[in-house]
Amino acid sequence: MNESRRHEGSSLLENMKWGAIQGLGIGLVFTAWVTFLRIVRGTKPFEVNHTTFAAVLALYLVGGPFAGAIVGLFRPISKRLPGAILAGAVGGIPAGIAVRLALFGFSPISEDDLWFLAAFSLWAGPLAGYVFWRNSRREDRHLRSQRRQ
Numbered sequence: 001m002n003e004s005r006r007h008e009g010s011s012l013l014e015n016m017k018w019g020a021i022q023g024l025g026i027g028l029v030f031t032a033w034v035t036f037l038r039i040v041r042g043t044k045p046f047e048v049n050h051t052t053f054a055a056v057l058a059l060y061l062v063g064g065p066f067a068g069a070i071v072g073l074f075r076p077i078s079k080r081l082p083g084a085i086l087a088g089a090v091g092g093i094p095a096g097i098a099v100r101l102a103l104f105g106f107s108p109i110s111e112d113d114l115w116f117l118a119a120f121s122l123w124a125g126p127l128a129g130y131v132f133w134r135n136s137r138r139e140d141r142h143l144r145s146q147r148r149q
Contacts, residue, residue, distance in 0.1 A: 015075040019091075022132075023068020027060040034060065034102075051105035063098030067091045071129075084133035085126040092125020093117065 010018070037045060038053050046053050071091035077083030096117045104113075 010075065012073070016069040016072040018075060019068035019070065019072025020065040021068065023064040023066065023071070023091075024061070025064075026068070027062075027064025030060045030064070031057055049103055049105060050107055051102065055105065056102045059098045059102050063094055063101075067094040067098070070094060078129070078133065079136070081130070081133055084129040086129070088125040088127065088129020088132070089121055090125070091128070092121030092123075095125065096120035 034053070034056050043053065046056065068091065070093075071078075071087045074083065074087030074090060078087045099120060100109075100113055100116060
């Protein structure tokens with residue numbers, strides 16, 4: 001059974017678990033990037049932004065699954081493009097918070113930060129939702145073509 005059909009009858013907790021696993025995968029990609037940055041540039045990029053390497057890792061490894069679990073709540077409606085875009089936008093909020101914290105640490109939040117969060121969640125979130133939706137459709141077509149053969 002393919003992925004998009006399988007989740008139609010999934011429970012809320014199963015969907016959240018699926019999302020958390022997807023978010024962890026994304027968090028691991030960002031963890032690899034920031035680890036490379038730490039190796040190449042040392043602690044300076046973190047110090048300049050009033051944060052630490054460990055704090056950034058924690059944010060990616062906790063924020064990714066958290067954002068993914070939220071996206072998982074929307075999984076039943078994400079088989080259609082508008083639902084996938086909505087799920088991405090909502091998941092973009094905690095992801096944007098994690099990015100903001102990674103960039104600027106726990107410094108006071110400004111109006112600019114709120115604008116960044118809105119822009120991030122409305123740009124990167126729907127884009128991620130679209131990519132997941134498109135990949136799911138490709139997988140569906142591939143499985144249908146295999147069944148015909």
